[in-house]
Amino acid sequence: xxxxxxxxxxxxxxxxxxxxxxxxxxxxxxxxxxxxxxxxxxxxxxxxxxxxxxxxxxxxxxxxxxxxxxxxxxxxxxxxxxxxxxxxxxxxxxxxxxxxxxxxxxxxxxxxxxxxxxxxxxxxxxxxxxxxxxxxxxxxxxxxxxxxxxxxxxxxxxxxxxxxxxxxxxx
Amino acid sequence: xxxxxxxxxxxxxxxxxxxxxxxxxxxxxxxxxxxxxxxxxxxxxxxxxxxxxxxxxxxxxxxxxxxxxxxxxxxxxxxxxxxxxxxxxxxxxx
Numbered sequence: 001x002x003x004x005x006x007x008x009x010x011x012x013x014x015x016x017x018x019x020x021x022x023x024x025x026x027x028x029x030x031x032x033x034x035x036x037x038x039x040x041x042x043x044x045x046x047x048x049x050x051x052x053x054x055x056x057x058x059x060x061x062x063x064x065x066x067x068x069x070x071x072x073x074x075x076x077x078x079x080x081x082x083x084x085x086x087x088x089x090x091x092x093x094x095x096x097x098x099x100x101x102x103x104x105x106x107x108x109x110x111x112x113x114x115x116x117x118x119x120x121x122x123x124x125x126x127x128x129x130x131x132x133x134x135x136x137x138x139x140x141x142x143x144x145x146x147x148x149x150x151x152x153x154x155x156x157x158x159x160x161x162x163x164x165x166x167x168x169x170x171x
Numbered sequence: 172x173x174x175x176x177x178x179x180x181x182x183x184x185x186x187x188x189x190x191x192x193x194x195x196x197x198x199x200x201x202x203x204x205x206x207x208x209x210x211x212x213x214x215x216x217x218x219x220x221x222x223x224x225x226x227x228x229x230x231x232x233x234x235x236x237x238x239x240x241x242x243x244x245x246x247x248x249x250x251x252x253x254x255x256x257x258x259x260x261x262x263x264x265x
Contacts, residue, residue: 022252026245029187033241036194040234043201047220047227050212054220146214167215 060084062164067092069158070100076118080105083151083162089113090151092160095121095134100160102151103137109144123148137168183248190237190244201230 016027062084073079079092081102089105093116103123105113112127122140123132130142137148147168154161208223 020252023249025184026187026249029184029191030241030245033187033191033194033238036191036198037231037234037238040194040198040201040231043198043205044224044227044231046205047208047224050208051220051224054212054217145210 060165062162065162067102067153067160067162070155070160071158073100073160078116081162084165090162091116091123092151092153093123093134100153100155101134102153102162103132103148104151104165106148107144108139108146108148109142114148183244186244187241190241194234194237197230197234201227204230 065081065083067081067083068079073092073094075094075097077094079094081090081092082088083090083102090102091105091114092100092102094100103114107114107125107127107130109125109128109130112125114123114125114130114132116122116134117124120131121134123134123137124130125132125142125144128143130144131140132138132144132148133140137150139145139147150166150168152163152166154163204223204227208220208227211219211223
């Protein structure tokens with residue numbers, strides 16, 4: 001059985017631009033079906049692309065970066081910095097005397113910059129009112145689907161050093 | 172429009188419309204699957220990616236099979252129509 005059987009032995013142009021209205025209805029439907037199947041192929045290609053990225057993505061290597069001196073950040077204050085690249089904005093918070101936490105400043109919803117709300121002790125995204133926990137970076141409220149990526153800090157003497165990023169899984 | 176051709180044509184078009192509706196449903200499922208997979212991937216759940224790709228491939232194959240079915244139905248129906256109208260023209264000629 002031939003898979004692609006032509007409707008007639010007429011030339012292709014005659015087949016596609018038919019005179020009969022009845023034939024035209026078939027051609028319209030067939031062409032619409034073809035369009036849908038190509039869209040389906042596109043969806044499949046998208047899934048394959050994600051699979052490839054998942055298979056061949058390398059484990060990122062994070063450089064160590066000196067952020068600031070610990071005493072530069074007041075209690076209840078913040079320090080903005082960029083890590084691991086100059087394009088990645090991060091926020092360092094000192095909620096109390098001994099605690100320093102740092103997160104990516106990009107909201108996981110639509111990448112707006114989050115800011116620290118000291119009165120409520122949480123990170124807030126002004127765009128769609130997404131709130132994040134200071135302790136863990138988890139989503140407290142709003143549309144963000146994932147927690148904020150955390151910057152792992154080390155204290156070396158008086159300096160605060162960013163060591164790596166930790167992408168936290170939801171749930 | 173020829174009255175004698177109508178039942179056959181209607182039957183063929185209904186079959187194709189049914190296949191088309193099925194393809195649309197499968198496509199919606201595939202769209203949802205792609206967005207859900209991307210969301211999971213970005214959330215760090217890489218374990219779902221392979222199974223999603225396989226399911227998406229299966230859905231695409233079903234769509235392609237339905238497309239071939241539509242082509243086949245169309246070819247058969249149009250051929251039947253041509254034969255019927257050709258037969259009538261011959262009768263009229265005699």
